[in-house]
Structure formats: C-alpha cells, structure tokens
Amino acid sequence: MKKILINIAAVMFLLAVIFFLQELLMPKYMSEIPEGNLVEEYYREEKKHDVIFIGDCEVFSNISPVTLWEKYGITSYIRGSAQQLVWQSYYLLEETLKYEKPKVVVFNVLAMKYNEPQKEAYNRLTLDGMKLSKHKIGAVKASMMENEDLITYIFPLLRYHSRWSEISAEDFKYVFGKKKLSHNGYLMRIDVKPVGYIPKGRMLADYSFGDNSYYYLEKMVRLCKENDIELILMKSPSVYPYWYPEWDRQMVDFAKDNDLAYINFLEIAEDKIGIEYDKDTFDGGLHLNLSGAEKFSEYLGEILSNDYNLPDHRNDEEYEKIWRDKVDFYYAMKEDQERELKEYGYLKSYGAVAQTIGDGQEDE
Amino acid sequence: MRKILILIILAFLLTGCGAKEEPKDNIENNNDNVIQDNQQEQQDTQDSVQKEPSGYGFEYNGVVIYMNTDAAPVIEALGEYQHYFEAESCAFKGLDKTYTYPGIEINTYPLEDKDYISTIDLMDDTVSTPEGVYLGATVDDMIAAYGVDYIESSGSYTYIKDDSKIQFITSADEIVAITYFAIVEGLE
Incomplete structure (x- = not known):
C-alpha cells in the first residue's frame, strides 16, 4: 500500500513539474x-454580453466596448486576434456560445481574403490561448500548416521546450497569472501616425474569395440562425490592407443571399463617422487609435441601439457595478499612455516598441 | 514504476524534439515568442539563397534586384524614391515596406534586423523585364521570352525559378500586370 502511495505521489509530482x-x-x-493574450483573457470575463465582435486586428484595434457602454449602455466583448482566419472566427464563436448567448454577433470580413492557413506564428497567437475543448481541436485542425502537429x-x-534558453524575468513573473491588457478585447493605443501614401x-x-472561406462563413451564418442571433458583416474603417471593390461586391451579394446586414464602414468613415485619418490612426491607417476607435464605436453603437434594439443596461445595478471597474481601468490606461507620450515623445510600452518610430526619408 | 516514469519523460522529450526542428538559440534580445522562432528557422533556410542571389532578377537603372536578398543596398543604389509606405508585417515581426519609383514598386519583408526584397510590381510600360516582356505585350511574347513551363490559373501565368516566381496577369491576350515574388512562407 505504501509503495502504491509513493508511486501515485511520484506521478503527481512529475505531472506538476511538467505543468x-x-x-x-x-x-x-x-x-x-x-x-x-486576447483570446485567453475572455475566460476571466463576466460573460454577459449583448454583442460579440469576432475577427482580426480590425476589430480589436478599432472598436471600444467601453464607449459602447458609456454612450449606449451596450455590453460587448471582442473575441479578436491577430490575423484571425475565418475558420478560427467560426470556432471561437462556437466556443463563445458555450458560455453565453449574445443578441448580435459582428464579424469583420477582411479575413475572407485568406482561403488557407498562412503561418504557424499567427496560428499560435489565436489558438494557444484557447481552452482545451472540441472547439479548440476543431480550430487547430482547420488551421494547421503542413509541418504542424495537433499534439503541440x-x-x-x-x-x-526549446525556449528554455530564452527564459526571462517576465516568464517567471507571469507564470501563474497575467495582468489584464485589453478592455473587453480592445487594445488601446492613443499615439498618432497620420495616413500618408497608401499603395x-x-x-x-x-x-473570388475561396471556397474554404465561404464554407466557414456559411457555417457561421447557420450557427447564428440556429441560436437566434443577428449576424452583422462589416468591413472596418482601416484603409490598409487594400479592400478591393470586387471583394466588397461579393460581400454585398453574400449578405443579400443570406438575408444579413453588411456594412462597409470604410466607405463612410470620413463623411458619416467623422474619422480624420490625419489624427485618428496610430500606424498610418491600418488601425485606429483611441480617438478613432471611439468615433467609430459611437457610430456603430447608434446602429446597434436603434436597428437591433439592444437594451441600455446603464441603470441596471448589476451591470453598472461590473462596468464601473472597466471604465476606471480604461481611463487609467489612457492616462498612463498620455504620460508616456509626454515623457518620451512616443509610446514605450503597450506593444508599441515593435514598431518603428520613423524611417528616414519621408513620403513626399 | 521508476522505469515507467523514465519512459514517460523520454517519450515527452523525444516527441517534442521530433515534432519540429529546434530553432537556434542564438537569438539576440531573447524575445519570447514563436514568431522569432520561426524567423530564426527561416533565416537558417534562407542564408544560402541570400549569399548567392538566384531566381528571377529584375534590372532597374542598372541595378539588378533579386528576391529574398538584402534590400538596403538596392534601395541605396536606386537613390531617391517617389513614395514610401510601411505597415506592420503580417508574416514577420517588424515592418513591411514599400518603395515606389517611376514604373516600379518594391516591397520588402523584415527578418531579424534586415529587410529583404519580397515583391517587385511593374507599374507601367516604361519598364520591362530583362527578357523583354512589358505591360501591353502579348501572351505569345511572354512564351517566346520565358517558354511554356508555366502554371496557368484564371488568366495568370506563373513561372518559378529557385525561391522566386514571376507572374503575368492577362486580359484578352494582353499582359496587364507583372509581379516578381519571393517564395517565403507567410508572404501573400
């Protein structure tokens, strides 16, 4: 008996070490x-959202759920990730519905341009953060490059395992828990880099968008219909990568054929939303900065509130309490970014270090 | 029991090593992400290509440009450009860059601390490929210059040579677009 207990303890110890x-x-x-970090942050969230956004950087950089809350009392979460592919969006949505039932799902259609997996590094940014489930397995199987293995x-x-020689203090600091970086999936940036020349x-x-992209978009449509959820397709107001008129027409036709709403916000960004590309983007038009995201969210919120009758939860004590903390965190981060900008002349943290501050010859 | 434990550990380690070629550990700055792992792996595989330029070369103002080669000397040799654009790379850590010159547009991708040539677009008929094909030429002109060893799809003809390819898009038998591409995983 003692030997069995020792063996069990040894196995437990080994598993603990591996973990x-x-x-x-x-x-x-x-x-x-x-x-x-965006995908895994969702699991720590109170899951009571009327709107779920899914898609790539054009959602997690361009939409502010806090603005939607402050202006309209709309509760929302962005399940976005870098270069999120359509099948990844589908499985993330499927997984989200396991936790909650939103009234509206908004999907950004830029990812339709990718008909097949692109690169392991981007797969990892989306898939590593997913909790192990049949949804994750499905997403991984649909996403794997030729040289990848499901087991990994x-x-x-x-x-x-080969990262052992690169371990830094940050790895130890956040080994059992990370600090929150996003605002319901929104990554804030307040710095400005105007749109210049766009190729x-x-x-x-x-x-033509590929069959694989359409297959998963159609699955997304079915999933929403089965769950009585309104699906909205949108093209976010980022000016680059280039959104071809031929792509737009396909989305218009798809939306019509499937009785969905499709809104190309890029077409109305300046005239109706009021986005000023000389000050509302932090990287020359790929992503909106905070001021751009707030303008876009205010416009989007009006549509969601008026056309989809989403309730205003601002007078609901339970919601108000949840969102009070989020609003505080939002403005604290804004203040900290302003401090950094003032101190250094550029954003030193918040993921901004990977970008070049300037690059010699200016565009004429 | 001890044997079983050892076997479990060995299986674990061996599976991991076998699953993927280990990235080199000499990455500066030890940034902890798989993007860099991949970059290192690609750097390893591309070194040989970059030492000896190969594949399709495009000549512009006396400068011969090959895909997957260091962009810095090319940009320097070409002199002042008309437009410059940069965007966070979707495939690598860093910035994709676009340099526009009369008649052509050169795109680069970042790898480690350098930029490499990823594509060259011919923008008008003031320029032509070294083999003499230009915008407005015919499919027959293209075949005469490059042969019949192409891949055809939806009116585009693609020729592959080493880690580069040249693509001609046609409309009504006329060439309407010419682009040189580096063949690199993750680049569109």
Missing part, C-alpha cells in the same frame, strides 16, 4: 505582442 515547465515556457506576450497545441510544452492594391488574377 509548471509548460506554463513557464509558454510565451507570455505581456511587454511585446499583447494581442497574443494540446501540450504546448512540445512546441516551446494601390496589386491587380489580382482572381478576386
């Missing part, structure tokens, strides 16, 4: 590439 090593070696994405997503230690879209041989 610890895995947690230690996994990238933390705290000081750099904060978007690597189930046991990430198998992928990251024209290269001519393509075939502008």
Whole structure:
C-alpha cells in the first residue's frame, strides 16, 4: 500500500513539474505582442454580453466596448486576434456560445481574403490561448500548416521546450497569472501616425474569395440562425490592407443571399463617422487609435441601439457595478499612455516598441 | 514504476524534439515568442539563397534586384524614391515596406534586423523585364521570352525559378500586370 502511495505521489509530482515547465515556457506576450493574450483573457470575463465582435486586428484595434457602454449602455466583448482566419472566427464563436448567448454577433470580413492557413506564428497567437475543448481541436485542425502537429497545441510544452534558453524575468513573473491588457478585447493605443501614401492594391488574377472561406462563413451564418442571433458583416474603417471593390461586391451579394446586414464602414468613415485619418490612426491607417476607435464605436453603437434594439443596461445595478471597474481601468490606461507620450515623445510600452518610430526619408 | 516514469519523460522529450526542428538559440534580445522562432528557422533556410542571389532578377537603372536578398543596398543604389509606405508585417515581426519609383514598386519583408526584397510590381510600360516582356505585350511574347513551363490559373501565368516566381496577369491576350515574388512562407 505504501509503495502504491509513493508511486501515485511520484506521478503527481512529475505531472506538476511538467505543468509548471509548460506554463513557464509558454510565451507570455505581456511587454511585446499583447494581442497574443486576447483570446485567453475572455475566460476571466463576466460573460454577459449583448454583442460579440469576432475577427482580426480590425476589430480589436478599432472598436471600444467601453464607449459602447458609456454612450449606449451596450455590453460587448471582442473575441479578436491577430490575423484571425475565418475558420478560427467560426470556432471561437462556437466556443463563445458555450458560455453565453449574445443578441448580435459582428464579424469583420477582411479575413475572407485568406482561403488557407498562412503561418504557424499567427496560428499560435489565436489558438494557444484557447481552452482545451472540441472547439479548440476543431480550430487547430482547420488551421494547421503542413509541418504542424495537433499534439503541440494540446501540450504546448512540445512546441516551446526549446525556449528554455530564452527564459526571462517576465516568464517567471507571469507564470501563474497575467495582468489584464485589453478592455473587453480592445487594445488601446492613443499615439498618432497620420495616413500618408497608401499603395494601390496589386491587380489580382482572381478576386473570388475561396471556397474554404465561404464554407466557414456559411457555417457561421447557420450557427447564428440556429441560436437566434443577428449576424452583422462589416468591413472596418482601416484603409490598409487594400479592400478591393470586387471583394466588397461579393460581400454585398453574400449578405443579400443570406438575408444579413453588411456594412462597409470604410466607405463612410470620413463623411458619416467623422474619422480624420490625419489624427485618428496610430500606424498610418491600418488601425485606429483611441480617438478613432471611439468615433467609430459611437457610430456603430447608434446602429446597434436603434436597428437591433439592444437594451441600455446603464441603470441596471448589476451591470453598472461590473462596468464601473472597466471604465476606471480604461481611463487609467489612457492616462498612463498620455504620460508616456509626454515623457518620451512616443509610446514605450503597450506593444508599441515593435514598431518603428520613423524611417528616414519621408513620403513626399 | 521508476522505469515507467523514465519512459514517460523520454517519450515527452523525444516527441517534442521530433515534432519540429529546434530553432537556434542564438537569438539576440531573447524575445519570447514563436514568431522569432520561426524567423530564426527561416533565416537558417534562407542564408544560402541570400549569399548567392538566384531566381528571377529584375534590372532597374542598372541595378539588378533579386528576391529574398538584402534590400538596403538596392534601395541605396536606386537613390531617391517617389513614395514610401510601411505597415506592420503580417508574416514577420517588424515592418513591411514599400518603395515606389517611376514604373516600379518594391516591397520588402523584415527578418531579424534586415529587410529583404519580397515583391517587385511593374507599374507601367516604361519598364520591362530583362527578357523583354512589358505591360501591353502579348501572351505569345511572354512564351517566346520565358517558354511554356508555366502554371496557368484564371488568366495568370506563373513561372518559378529557385525561391522566386514571376507572374503575368492577362486580359484578352494582353499582359496587364507583372509581379516578381519571393517564395517565403507567410508572404501573400
């Protein structure tokens, strides 16, 4: 009996060591590439949202759930991630519905341009953060590049074991818990880099979105219909990557055929939303900064509130209490970014270090 | 029991090592993310290509430009550009850059601390490929210059050479777009 107990204890100890090593070696994405944390942050959230946004950087950089709350009392969460592909969006939505039932889902359609997986690094930014479930397995299977293995997503230690020589203080600091970086999935940036020269879209041989993209978009439509959820397709008001008119027409047709709303906010960004691309973007038009995101969210909130009759929860004590903390965190981060800008002349943290501040010759 | 434990540990480690070639550990700055792991792996595989330029080369103002080669000397040799654009790279850590010159647009991708040539677009008929094909030429002109070893899809003809390819898009038998591409995982 004693021997059995010792053996059980030994196995438990071994598993604990393996678990610890895995947690230690996994990238933390705290000081750099904060978007690597977005997917897993959702699990710590109170899941009572009327709107879920899904998609790539054009949602997690361009929409402020706090503005939607402050202006309209709309509760929302962004399940976004870097270069989130359509099948990843589908499985993230499927997983989200396990936790909550939103009234509206908004999907950004830029990802339709990718018909197949692009790169392991981007797969990891979305998939490593997902909790192990059939949804994650589905997402991984749909996303894997040729040289990837499913097992490395189930046991990430198998992928990251070689990081032992790169371990930094940050890895130890956040080994069992990370600080919150986003505002319900929104990554805040207050710095400004105006839109300058934007390259024209290269001519393509075939502008048709691929079958794989359509397959998962159609699955998303079915999933929403089955759950009595309004699905809105949108093109966020980012001016680059180039959004071809031929792509837009396909989305207009798809929306019509499936009785959905599709809104191209890029077309109305300046005239109706009031976005000023000389001051409302932090990287020359790829993503909106805080002032741009707040303008866009205010416009979007009016549509959600009026056309989809979403309730105003601001007088509901339970919601008010949850969102009070979020609002405080939001303005504290804004204040801290303003301090950094004032102190250094540029944003030193918040994932901004990976970007070049200037690059020699200016555009004429 | 001890044997079982040892076997479990060995299986774990061996599976991990076998699953993927280990990235080199000489990355400066030890940034903890898989993007850098991948960059290191790609750097390893590309070193040989970058030492000896190969594949399709495009000549502009006396400068021969090859895909996947260091962009800095090319940009310096070409002199002042008309426009410059940069965007956070979707495939690598850093910035994709676009330099526009009369008749062409050069794009680069970042890897480690350098930028490499990813694409060259011919923008008008003031320029042509070294083989003499230009915008407005015919499919027959293209075949005469490059042969029949192409991949055709939706009116585009693609020729592959080493880690580069050249794509001609046609409309009504006329070439309407010419682009050189580096063949690198993750680049569109």
